[in-house]
Amino acid sequence: MSDQNPHVNPSTVLRGAVDLSSLRNRPAPAEQAATPAVSGLVIEVTDATFGEVLQLSRTVPVVVDLWAEWCGPCKQLSPILEKVVTELAGRLVLAKVDVDANPQLAQGFRAQSIPMVVALVAGQPVPLFTGAVPEQQVRDVFDQLLQVAAQNGVTGTVDAAGGDTDADADTAEAPAEPELPPLHAEAFAAIEAGDYGRAAVAYEQALAENPRDEDARAGLAQVRLLQRVQGADLHEARDAAAAAPLQVDAQLAVADLDMAGGHVEDAFDRLLELFGALPSDERTPVRERLLELFGLVGDTDPRVGSARRRLTSLMF
Structure with missing residues (x-):
C-alpha cells in the first residue's frame, strides 16, 4: 500500500475513507474496561473502547497510531508522535492501537501497512500518512490537522490527566479560532447532513465571490469526490x-x-x-x-x- 496523504488540506475531512460504523456502538466484553486507559495525552485503545474515542474526537482531535510490537518503523515513529502531541499541550490526543490485539480496528481502518496514522475529527476519519516520517513532517501534518478540526468546530483541549477542558477556558492563553465564512459554514453543515450537492453549491458560490478562495476550491473538490464514491463498491x-x-x-x-x-x-x-x-x-x-x-x-x-x-x- 502506498503512503497516505502527509498533507492535510484545510477544509478536507474525507468521510468514508475508512468504515468505522461497526465499531461505534460495539459493546465491551466484561473482562475489558469500558473506557480507554488514559496516561497523560496518550490513550491505549481497544476494539471495545473505540466508541469512547469517537466521542472524545467531538471535543478534541484524536490522532490514531496503528502499530504492532514486531514493527520496527512503528518504534521509530511512536516516540515522535508522543513528543509532538505532548508539546501541543492538550490540543491533540494520541490513541495507540495494537493491530494484532485489535483486529476489528485494524480492519475498520484498512491497515494493510503499519505504522499507519489517521486522525478522528468529530467522529470522522482523516487519513494522514503511513510509514515512519520525519519529525518536522509530523509537525506540519498536525498543524494542518488542527486547522481542519477548527473548521469542523472541534477546538477543545484535554488536560495532562486526560480530562476534557472547556475550549473557552484557554482563550486567555491562545487566540480564538476565526469563525468560518457563512458559505463555508453552510457547506460544512451540508456535509454533516450528508447533503453533498448542497455543500457543492455553497462552495461554488464562495468561489464565484472569490476565485482565489483555495479552501473553497479544496472543499468543492472534496464534496465532488464524496458524491462520486458514495455507495460505490x-x-x-x-x-x-x-x-x-x-x-x-x-x-x-x-x-x-x-x-x-x-x-x-x-x-x-x-x-x-x-x-x-x-x-x-x-x-x-x-x-x-x-x-x-x-x-x-x-x-x-x-x-x-x-x-x-x-x-x-x-x-x-
Whole structure:
C-alpha cells in the first residue's frame, strides 16, 4: 500500500475513507474496561473502547497510531508522535492501537501497512500518512490537522490527566479560532447532513465571490469526490477496471475510491498510466480529473509536484 496523504488540506475531512460504523456502538466484553486507559495525552485503545474515542474526537482531535510490537518503523515513529502531541499541550490526543490485539480496528481502518496514522475529527476519519516520517513532517501534518478540526468546530483541549477542558477556558492563553465564512459554514453543515450537492453549491458560490478562495476550491473538490464514491463498491469497481483497462469511467471510479481511502499515489499512478495509454482525443476527462485531485491534495504536497511533472511529460 502506498503512503497516505502527509498533507492535510484545510477544509478536507474525507468521510468514508475508512468504515468505522461497526465499531461505534460495539459493546465491551466484561473482562475489558469500558473506557480507554488514559496516561497523560496518550490513550491505549481497544476494539471495545473505540466508541469512547469517537466521542472524545467531538471535543478534541484524536490522532490514531496503528502499530504492532514486531514493527520496527512503528518504534521509530511512536516516540515522535508522543513528543509532538505532548508539546501541543492538550490540543491533540494520541490513541495507540495494537493491530494484532485489535483486529476489528485494524480492519475498520484498512491497515494493510503499519505504522499507519489517521486522525478522528468529530467522529470522522482523516487519513494522514503511513510509514515512519520525519519529525518536522509530523509537525506540519498536525498543524494542518488542527486547522481542519477548527473548521469542523472541534477546538477543545484535554488536560495532562486526560480530562476534557472547556475550549473557552484557554482563550486567555491562545487566540480564538476565526469563525468560518457563512458559505463555508453552510457547506460544512451540508456535509454533516450528508447533503453533498448542497455543500457543492455553497462552495461554488464562495468561489464565484472569490476565485482565489483555495479552501473553497479544496472543499468543492472534496464534496465532488464524496458524491462520486458514495455507495460505490470497491471490489466491484476494481473488477470492472481490471476487465477494461482503457475504459475511462471504470478507471476514474477506482482512482476516486483510492483517493477517498487515502491512497494518493495509487490514484495518481492509475490516472497517469491511463492518460499515457489513451489516444490524444480521449484524454481530456482524465486530465481534468487529475487536476481536480491535485487541488484536493494541495500543490505543496510533493506527490502532486511529481504527478504534475509526469502529466506534463505525457502531454508534450
